[in-house]
Amino acid sequence: xxxxxxxxxxxxxxxxxxxxxxxxxxxxxxxxxxxxxxxxxxxxxxxxxxxxxxxxxxxxxxxxxxxxxxxxxxxxxxxxxxxxxxxxxxxxxxxxxxxxxxxxxxxxxxxxxxxxxxxxxxxxxxxxxxxxxxxxxxxxxxxxxxxxxxxxxxxxxxxxxxxxxxxxxxxxxxxxxxxxxxxxxxxxxxxxxxxxxxxxxxxxxxxxxxxxxxxxxxxxxxxxxxxxxxxxxxxxxxxxxxxxxxxxxxxxxxxxxxxxxxxxxxxxxxxxxxxxxxxxxxxxxxxxxxxxxxxxxxxxxxxxxxxxxxxxxxxxxxxxxxxxxxxxxxxxxxxxxxxxxxxxxxxxxxxxxxxxxxxxxxxxxxxxxxxxxxxxxxxxxxxxxxxxxxxxxxxxxxxxxxxxxxxxxxxxxxxxxxxxxxxxxxxxxxxxxxxxxxxxxxxxxxxxxxxxxxxxxxxxxxxxxxxxxxxxxxxxxxxxxxxxxxxxxxxxxxxxxxxxxxxxxxxxxxxxxxxxxxxxxxxxxxxxxxxxxxxxxxxxxxxxxxxxxxxxxxxxxxxxxxxxxxxxxxxxxxxxxxxxxxxxxxxxxxxxxxxxxxxxxxxxxxxxxxxxxxxxxxxxxxxxxxxxxxxxxxxxxxxxxxxxxxxxxxxxxxxxxxxxxxxxxxxxxxxxxxxxxxx
Numbered sequence: 001x002x003x004x005x006x007x008x009x010x011x012x013x014x015x016x017x018x019x020x021x022x023x024x025x026x027x028x029x030x031x032x033x034x035x036x037x038x039x040x041x042x043x044x045x046x047x048x049x050x051x052x053x054x055x056x057x058x059x060x061x062x063x064x065x066x067x068x069x070x071x072x073x074x075x076x077x078x079x080x081x082x083x084x085x086x087x088x089x090x091x092x093x094x095x096x097x098x099x100x101x102x103x104x105x106x107x108x109x110x111x112x113x114x115x116x117x118x119x120x121x122x123x124x125x126x127x128x129x130x131x132x133x134x135x136x137x138x139x140x141x142x143x144x145x146x147x148x149x150x151x152x153x154x155x156x157x158x159x160x161x162x163x164x165x166x167x168x169x170x171x172x173x174x175x176x177x178x179x180x181x182x183x184x185x186x187x188x189x190x191x192x193x194x195x196x197x198x199x200x201x202x203x204x205x206x207x208x209x210x211x212x213x214x215x216x217x218x219x220x221x222x223x224x225x226x227x228x229x230x231x232x233x234x235x236x237x238x239x240x241x242x243x244x245x246x247x248x249x250x251x252x253x254x255x256x257x258x259x260x261x262x263x264x265x266x267x268x269x270x271x272x273x274x275x276x277x278x279x280x281x282x283x284x285x286x287x288x289x290x291x292x293x294x295x296x297x298x299x300x301x302x303x304x305x306x307x308x309x310x311x312x313x314x315x316x317x318x319x320x321x322x323x324x325x326x327x328x329x330x331x332x333x334x335x336x337x338x339x340x341x342x343x344x345x346x347x348x349x350x351x352x353x354x355x356x357x358x359x360x361x362x363x364x365x366x367x368x369x370x371x372x373x374x375x376x377x378x379x380x381x382x383x384x385x386x387x388x389x390x391x392x393x394x395x396x397x398x399x400x401x402x403x404x405x406x407x408x409x410x411x412x413x414x415x416x417x418x419x420x421x422x423x424x425x426x427x428x429x430x431x432x433x434x435x436x437x438x439x440x441x442x443x444x445x446x447x448x449x450x451x452x453x454x455x456x457x458x459x460x461x462x463x464x465x466x467x468x469x470x471x472x473x474x475x476x477x478x479x480x481x482x483x484x485x486x487x488x489x490x491x492x493x494x495x496x497x498x499x500x501x502x503x504x505x506x507x508x509x510x511x512x513x514x515x516x517x518x519x520x521x522x523x524x525x526x527x528x529x530x531x532x533x534x535x536x537x538x539x540x541x542x543x544x545x546x547x548x549x550x551x552x553x554x555x556x557x558x559x560x561x562x563x564x565x566x567x568x569x570x571x572x573x574x575x576x577x578x579x580x581x582x583x584x585x586x587x588x589x590x591x592x593x594x595x596x597x598x599x600x601x602x603x604x605x606x607x608x609x610x611x612x613x614x615x616x617x618x619x620x621x622x623x624x625x626x627x628x629x630x631x632x633x634x635x636x637x638x639x640x641x642x643x644x645x646x647x648x649x650x651x652x653x654x655x656x657x658x659x660x661x662x663x664x665x666x667x668x669x670x671x672x673x674x675x676x677x678x679x
Contacts, residue, residue, distance in 0.1 A: 102139035281606035364516035372637030374398030404477025430482035471504035491649020498614035540675025
């Protein structure tokens with residue numbers, strides 16, 4: 001491998017403009033060859049230590065990570081057929097390399113020797129080594145050669161199928177469009193949505209039309225705002241049949257992919273002598289067993305469902321007062337819920353947008369981080385952009401030391417993956433010469449773009465999303481751990497990784513936070529007291545309905561992945577779970593599972609429960625601020641920073657939480673914050 005290629009990726013930030021998709025696959029192959037050559041050379045040593053074995057291998061593999069991040073990130077945020085092909089091919093190469101490494105008995109032996117004989121190891125290094133030894137076992141290192149090869153082939157195939165699943169969801173979402181020339185048909189939709197529909201039509205050369213898609217912000221707006229029931233139903237049907245045989249474009253059907261993914265996951269579990277993929281998944285998590293996870297979810301369901309039924313009954317009673325005689329349909333829930341919310345609190349999500357211009361929300365976020373952590377954020381002007389809307393922020397601690405950087409990409413656009421997520425661009429680690437590679441994170445959202453010449457206005461839900469993703473990013477960039485495998489978000493148990501993100505959302509519900517976040521885009525006035533009171537009170541609005549919806553997803557996920565895949569009917573399992581959890585059954589055609597990327601294409605397979613599991617942790621952690629009597633308490637903030645954010649994956653999540661609270665986590669704060677009256 002040439003020194004020139006190494007230096008190309010030894011940059012503080014990703015250089016997106018340097019990505020040549022015609023050469024990317026060959027470069028990844030060359031870097032993988034370099035990693036393999038490094039590995040072979042290191043294995044010839046007579047004695048293994050952290051410094052002469054683990055460290056140089058980590059350095060080589062970090063170069064591979066830095067070479068891949070521009071490919072994977074751009075594939076997610078500005079997908080093209082050419083980039084997609086390169087992403088898929090390089091992903092398969094890296095998947096094969098990783099599986100091959102984790103099945104190499106020589107490597108496992110070397111790691112064990114380091115763990116057992118290197119007397120210079122600190123506790124963090126021991127945690128990193130124990131993690132990787134566990135991962136060796138979960139990757140089939142103990143299998144006979146023939147079964148080991150099968151496991152590797154399955155891993156490569158899974159990476160292909162999971163990527164195709166995500167592609168089908170993206171393509172289906174982008175493909176479906178609704179066109180109308182009658183603005184009256186869009187009655188109830190906000191000016192922002194109508195403006196975006198008009199602009200979308202113009203880009204398609206349809207100047208006399210309005211064109212709406214089923215990208216998440218537009219879909220949610222239609223369901224919440226559109227007075228036209230038939231329009232709401234049309235969008236509901238399209239969104240909830242995406243990537244299924246019932247979608248308008250069945251070529252994107254994910255049904256067969258789901259079956260194949262589940263079969264391969266179970267086949268790997270059987271090779272590992274485990275009952276199911278769920279058991280494999282839980283082996284590296286904070287929870288101790290599949291039964292504990294299911295028991296946790298069912299206990300929350302028991303505490304919540306009666307209240308959810310009452311919330312639905314309240315909505316049904318309200319709808320009758322409006323003279324609506326028909327039973328509530330699933331595409332009516334969000335629409336009438338907004339009207340009930342308006343009646344109860346005298347505002348809707350969309351009406352609060354003027355109080356949350358993006359510039360004020362961003363400044364408020366940074367002010368809160370300064371108050372609780374002593375951080376200072378600096379917006380960088382000059383850096384390598386792939387889109388004019390992205391921004392870069394550097395974060396300095398109370399001593400003026402640069403701790404890391406965050407790249408933000410906040411607006412929805414064509415060919416960008418839906419939802420919101422955080423990912424790493426650079427991971428912190430300390431070189432032999434004492435220099436530090438600073439961590440860099442991506443924060444990606446899909447907010448509605450601003451009207452031309454105007455500022456982007458966020459809903460309060462958007463504000464929550466931004467704080468959530470920044471919580472993940474801060475976990476990554478504020479780490480003080482020097483070893484990449486347990487630095488930042490790395491090495492953190494998956495069911496605890498949502499702790500910092502959900503923790504940050506709490507500051508969007510308190511007066512101290514909202515005073516900093518809200519400033520009317522025209523008048524410059526803060527959210528008035530009466531609206532503040534109503535917004536805070538609205539936190540409990542239909543909270544039980546939201547809880548049982550999330551529990552439905554999590555129970556479905558865990559049961560799906562503990563079922564036998566050879567004869568499993570995915571939709572039938574979801575239907576059975578809905579009978580147990582749902583308070584209003586969706587129509588038979590609903591194929592939510594076909595676009596459930598979290599479990600079929602992301603990292604949440606048999607792990608979707610992590611959101612609720614970690615929310616217990618986050619609510620309990622935020623209760624420390626409440627107990628102090630000061631929600632922007634810098635002393636408590638320092639405790640959270642030092643015990644959680646700076647520690648990354650350097651110790652078990654259970655131990656880190658116990659060090660923070662002095663006890664194990666309790667569910668009471670979550671129920672209180674959600675307004676759930678436990679039975």
